[in-house]
Amino acid sequence: MKDKDLSNVMVIFGGTGDLTHKKLMPALYNLRYQNILPENFAVVAIGRRDKTEEEYRNEMLESVKTYSRFDIDEKIWQDLSSRIFYKRFDFNYDNGYMELSYFLDELDRKYNTQGNRVYYLAVAPEYFGIIVEKLYRHGMVSNETSWQRVVIEKPFGENLESARKLNKMITDVFTERNTYRIDHYLGKEMLQNIMVIRFANVFFEPVWNRRYIDNVQISSNETVGIENRGGYYEKAGALRDMVQNHMMQLLTLTAMEPPVNLDTESIRDEKVKVLKSLEIMTPELVEKNVVRGQYVGYRQEEKVSPTSNTETFVALKVHIENFRWAGVPFYIRTGKRMPEKSTQIVIQFKPLPGILYFKEYKNLLPNLLVIKIQPEEGVKLQFNAKVPGAGDITIEPVNMDFCQNCQISNNSPEAYERLLFDVMRGDSTLFTRWDEVEYSWRFVDAIAKAWAEKTPDFPNYYPGTWGPSEAEELLRRDGRMWWNV
Template sequence: MAHTIVIFGASGDLTSRKLIPAIYRLFQKKRLPEGTQIVGVSRSAFEHEAWREQLEVTTKKYVGDAFNDSVWGAFREQIFYQPGDIQEESDFHKLADFLKSIEPEGPVERVYYLSTKPQLYEKAIAQLGAAGLNDDSDGDRRVIIEKPFGTDLASAKALNIATHRVFREDQVYRIDHYLGKETVQNLFVLRFANSIFEPLWNRHFIDHVQITVAEEVPVGRRAGYYETAGVLRDMVQNHLLQLMMITAMEPPARFDADLVRDEKVKVLHSVRPKTGGDFASESVRGQYEGYLQEEGVPKNSQTETFTAVKLHVDNWRWQGVPFYLRSGKAMSCRTTQIVIQFKEAPHLLLGSKTRIPTANQLVIQVQPAEGIQLHFQTKVPDTELKTKLSSLDFRFQQDGGQEGMPDSYQRLLLDAMNGDASLFARSDEVELAWGIIDPLLAAWRSPASPPLQVYPQGEWGPQECTQWMTEQGRQWFDVCPVLRG
């Protein structure tokens, strides 16, 4: 069956930097359905050939050595451009006519990708419906919506309602590129295909879980957006909660999109609501030095660029095991990692001959180099049973072959084209996530909010956060990427 990918916001950065390179690589690997056509839509005035030439330059830049002139020569013939303004209903009717003119007779599957400003999502969806572009009587119609999906619970609900007026839930694909990363997908395999891990994946053996998304760069030119978002909206509501759900979920009966997402939603249902003093005692908020000097930032801004939040998952598996979610800008390095901190051995068998005991850790590194590291105790050679912490490393890059590690958008775009929603967020999932974040946002904007701690750039956040963890008898895994590409 023929396929068409329609990208709204075609002249934007995401399209040239991520989407077209991902589609090109799928074509190069012969994974794209034969005859797939790509249609870009935006207000910019382009002819087909001009857009193809521009994309050739950017694709060559972003795929690097994987770019092949002859492959691009074949691929470019499948790229088209249709000028259009999301605000103009007539432009959507023109788009419908154009699609009919280039698509073959018979059923055609279409994917509409909203790579636009979030403020335009609702309008774009309504216009698709008004032009009949949601009609799936002659082939499936799906819509991919980029994050952020709403800015709070109320706006997320409103966007869900507007979306469902035009598309059924099974046609809606809310994308989070973190879920397309190999390490995140491998969490399913690590847990549910290995008998050595799953029996230990519970409150009996795990002391706590840390999920860190650290960014080395400051806010920079994104200050205008960041002032309206902050780290809770920008990172925690989507990326970190998604990683927590996959880490904490129960095994589904089978790997089916609805069953997988059912188990993820159960995790969010189990998160203990925060009340009263919980907001101050179970979270830390910070702002890096120099943020107030960024262009577009008010001099009295209270926007947080760092947070650490302690969540409790009140179910049979995780009762009493805290989940620490941490993210920040201008930190020591760029890394995304999940640390499974096991409990210490119940009895120190080797007595005074051993060094200070350190509990086992499983470090799942999502980026930059994707892989897994297991920390465990071994004997120091040529000593009387003194121990040291050693590690076993696994790097996905080593198993990636000549093709290397795929960009996350390759997997997610292909899944959307094939109708597999396993790695996409469902409407109830999005609303439950906002239901966790909204009370934190309200508490942090209230007169009784916890103090905004200032931290130097290039560190692991405020010193108060380290002290907060120490007071709980734990310590952060403040290690820049343990695995290198």
């Protein structure tokens, strides 16, 4: 199998959907703009809506204009759009797949794409199994003389049990090696930078442990609500939508041990060890250390039950039970309708011994390292310094600030650019391995199970606030506070 050959046809199931419009097509255009897309390449988009190829291409042009980080270059767009095809069929019926199979062979001949395929499932999770099974049945997955890979969007299951079933269905056909479970957070520049910051700088790694770190706060907050996605969100909630995947990825990258080398599997092995070391959330611990919230007005959103108990906010405290982190609390917080949009990791360091300045000045702030993931990308270090002037010394916190997306010209590449290209070149480092999914579900399931035993008192926070007061209390009772820096 010519594994390294990037030539391929990308088949997008869900070609008329939101994700394709906003992320996938703009990412493909950006890759083409930067001359990164393979020369032998074509796209087949599948949906149910009735439209001609020309109409489809024009719609995609509008989306690319709106969402791409580059301007439209007429020649480049013409080249890409001439390779985009639209096919209309219902995923449930076989005749569409039969036609698709013939059409893909035809594209192989025309574009020299060697039988290589990226099947991108930009569809609701209930279709994942059906599509994979039909692709297999219609002989579109062989992985013998060519490669075929499948990209699965989140959510990967609803709990551990359903994730296991889904996984079996997919890997029976594609194998683990050709299954790309996407968590687009992993494609974000600053997430990839966490490992570089930790393992390429002498002044971070030696203090990255329980001796010097007081606590770690990982937050991902949005100002928006659920934005017409009520149907999906009602079933997911913040725990499944954010904690099971994105927050766990941020946690593992922050807490993992240095891998033996930078190979895909070595990195994933270390991430899994963190998940295995998470303290088991007993119902008592959930009661004590996990806060759920729902914003006022959620129950009035479209496709949301007026008595819904779905959470739009989660804050929790968890320990990682290994030598590096024993005793260090990791606080995780994610919510909708928060006062600001930000995803960041705050490392709070322990204070120095209570002598000298820490004796004389009662209100000295701790050292903080802030890794900003989005929308601002960068690193900030907060430390104490003397305010210039004569007389008594005054000490104030100052910041060393590296703003990554202020410094580079054409803003950071979109996560999907990096991820789509990685699928084509067969690099799964930034995708989630099955055991990562499995252990994250194990953690999240324990919380969901404890919650199911008790009806929450929802709604319990106002839009524009930092969630229910219990979330503040979670840290206050430990003598700490959330750093909204």
